[in-house]
Amino acid sequence: MEIDLNKGKTARQSIAARLDYIMNPKKTDGGILVLTYACSPETAADEFMLFRQEYQTNTGRTQNNEVIGYHVRQAFKPDEITPEEANEIGKVLASRMTDDQFAYVVATHIDKHHIHNHIIICSTDLEGQHKYRDVKQSAKDLAQISDSLCREHSLSVIQNPQDKTVTYDKWQGNQRRFTHRDELRMIIDTALRMQPDGFDALMQLLEDAGCRIKRGAQISIKPPEGERYIRLDTLGPEYDEASLRRTLAHDHVHIPKIPRGDFNGSQVKRLIDIEAKLHAGKGKGYQVWAERNNIDAKAQMVIFLKEHQIDSLEELNEQIQELTNQQKELKAALREKQNRMKEINRQRQTIRDYSRTKEVYTQYRESNWSVKFYQEHRQEIEDHKNAQAVYSSLDGKMPTLKELTAEYDSLKEQKENDQAALDKLKPKLTDLKHVRYNYEILERDSAPNSHQHVIPKDHHYDEHGANHDDESR
Incomplete structure (x- = not known):
């Protein structure tokens, strides 16, 4: 479910309201059942806004109908799971959804008869370069990941014959007027x-x-x-x-x-x-066409894969997995280089600050730590202290500006190469996922027509006791 800007509220106020709700101590055992990634529970709203600000600075993009986050709920059958296990499953679900490219908060609520997770994902990635894409396939992917995790933990994944709760896409398809x-x-x-x-x-x-x-x-x-x-x-x-x-x-x-x-x-x-x-x-x-239609449809699927130079569904899934692994490796390498480049910038600034403020700090020391002198030169003195702290953390073994600049330039070139490889890989992976999605459409279309209402796939319980898939939109 998208989190949009609320009327009369700032972006921070809008996201903070949702975060405050899911992290309510009365619902999360005093805040114990709250896990985060790339942010802290106390400052998550501010950190989400920093990622948003960095994105706007880097890209120059602003949106009128901006999505500032995504809210997902995951519920479990009553009396089947501990709060701690649910919390960990929610963390893994969020990690797999985002590839750990986006900050998120996972809160497990125990105030209802059944235990359930709330997950809020920042809409902007950690590097301030991209937005989270909640595409049509997301609801289905989310349900599959959630079901897989539940099976790994021997938890129920049940069907809902009443069809009261389904994914948003299917719900919209079932409920809207047949034109x-x-x-x-x-x-x-x-x-x-x-x-x-x-x-x-x-x-x-x-x-x-x-x-x-x-x-x-x-x-x-x-x-x-x-x-x-x-x-x-x-x-x-x-x-x-x-x-x-x-x-x-x-x-x-x-x-x-x-x-x-x-x-x-x-x-x-x-x-x-x-x-x-x-x-x-x-x-x-x-x-007799209906009798042979399933066979023909299966043949169509094979033709469909051949059209995309793929010999089997297994090969398609293998290619998707291989490219997904490559994508994760490239993203991890980019994050590593990005973090090191940020550290280099910090060290370069430290060297400059130390040199710029050294004389003032010497005068401060010679003034016998005069309060008046400190008040007159507060900023320079604090900058020098911060620089000294960085030197101390490195045991005084700070590289030279020349060495740091050379390392930075090398990392920048490597980062650009990694980004180019990632940009080249991304459309190919998207195309293969599109092929798989269309294959699944054909497979569902080839199902025998029993002239009965089709029972949807597995769903979890929602907050009202009904079976629930996801609310990723």
């Missing part, structure tokens, strides 16, 4: 499964289903009971004429907007009506 555009996409998807031998045959199937076709520079279709014509190219990239022709020519694998496995009850009923109309009077050949 004529949705219906038209469903008709096209169903007609494509009947394997028409060309575009004209596809259009004939749409007419059989009750659609009206208007041809011109762009083909427009009025769905049954629709009030107006809808252009194909407004339905999405999988539904324009060019994509449909490629699909019919077996040069492209069609990815449905909504797979059948995600249909709600009313959509399943509509699908039954559409199938009945398309089957009517078409003979035995059309009657």
